[in-house]
Amino acid sequence: QGVFWYQAGQPLGVIYGTKWVHTFAQLLDNPANAGAQASDYVVNPLGYLVLASQRGTANEVPIPYVDKTGANKFIIGNVNPNLNYGFQNDVRWGQFAIHANFDGQMGGDIYNFSKQWMTQDLRNPGMDMVGKAQDQKVAENFFTLGIYNGLDPNQYFVESGAYLKLRELSVGYDVSPRLLPKIGLGQASGLRISFLARNLITWTKYSGLDPDVV
Numbered sequence: 001q002g003v004f005w006y007q008a009g010q011p012l013g014v015i016y017g018t019k020w021v022h023t024f025a026q027l028l029d030n031p032a033n034a035g036a037q038a039s040d041y042v043v044n045p046l047g048y049l050v051l052a053s054q055r056g057t058a059n060e061v062p063i064p065y066v067d068k069t070g071a072n073k074f075i076i077g078n079v080n081p082n083l084n085y086g087f088q089n090d091v092r093w094g095q096f097a098i099h100a101n102f103d104g105q106m107g108g109d110i111y112n113f114s115k116q117w118m119t120q121d122l123r124n125p126g127m128d129m130v131g132k133a134q135d136q137k138v139a140e141n142f143f144t145l146g147i148y149n150g151l152d153p154n155q156y157f158v159e160s161g162a163y164l165k166l167r168e169l170s171v172g173y174d175v176s177p178r179l180l181p182k183i184g185l186g187q188a189s190g191l192r193i194s195f196l197a198r199n200l201i202t203w204t205k206y207s208g209l210d211p212d213v214v
Contacts, residue, residue, distance in 0.1 A: 003111050003153045015077035015111050017153030019065035021049045030066035045136045058139045061146035077158040082107030086167075097172040097192070104164035110206055110214050112157045119148045125207070163204035163211045170196045 005016050021027050024038045027049060042052045044060065054060040066072045086103035118124045122140060129137040147156045172194035180188050204211050 003113070010075075011078070011080060013079040014075055015079065015109060015153065015158060016073055017076045017155060018072065018149055019074050019076060019155050021063040021065050022047055023049060026065055027063065029068050031068065031070070032066070044138060044142075046138055056135070056137070056139075058141045060139055060142050062142065076153070076155040077109030077111065079108055079110065079161065081105045081161065095174045095176070097174065099168070099170045100166065101168040102164060103167050104162070105211070106162055108161040109158050110161040110208065110211055111153060112159050112206075112208050114208060116148065116151060116157050119143050120151070159207060160205050161211045161214070163202055163206065165199065165203075165212060166201045168196070168198050169200055170194055
């Protein structure tokens with residue numbers, strides 16, 4: 001779908017696509033809008049500039065951004081992280097031994113293509129207007145005819161790929177040597193009973209399943 005391009009001077013993993021207009025100043029960057037009047041536009045509850053005459057109607061749609069040169073495709077994200085990190089900790093408490101291993105990523109973007117497909121099928125969670133005041137609602141056409149963008153990439157679906165994950169957690173219990181003969185292990189030098197779990201918790205703002213496996 002043209003999310004990634006090979007372009008001289010840019011690293012692999014840069015995301016390209018459509019930007020949306022959020023302010024009247026951005027609208028005026030497009031030479032075709034030189035005669036536009038600020039009074040004809042408003043910012044909707046989602047932060048997008050729209051025609052005031054369309055606000056709150058089924059005709060309300062976002063406005064694609066066009067710069068002063070007429071360009072309409074831009075860098076909208078970069079999958080490359082600023083930092084990958086990890087740390088681990090071991091704690092003993094009496095006869096218990098606890099080991100925790102964390103790792104994560106700072107920076108880096110993810111293009112949520114699944115959410116874009118879900119928008120076409122009216123399953124994007126961001127489309128749910130239940131419980132919102134009437135003046136805060138946005139019609140589904142704003143998403144299906146605008147944000148969906150014919151499945152072409154756009155900045156709405158670019159999300160942070162940063163995360164912190166509890167990669168591994170183990171809890172062990174060292175059985176007292178005095179008990180070993182009683183359970184038929186008198187010749188053993190020691191016995192530890194352990195429970196191990198992996199990928200227990202992921203802290204992230206990414207709305208998809210797991211930023212670590214995208």
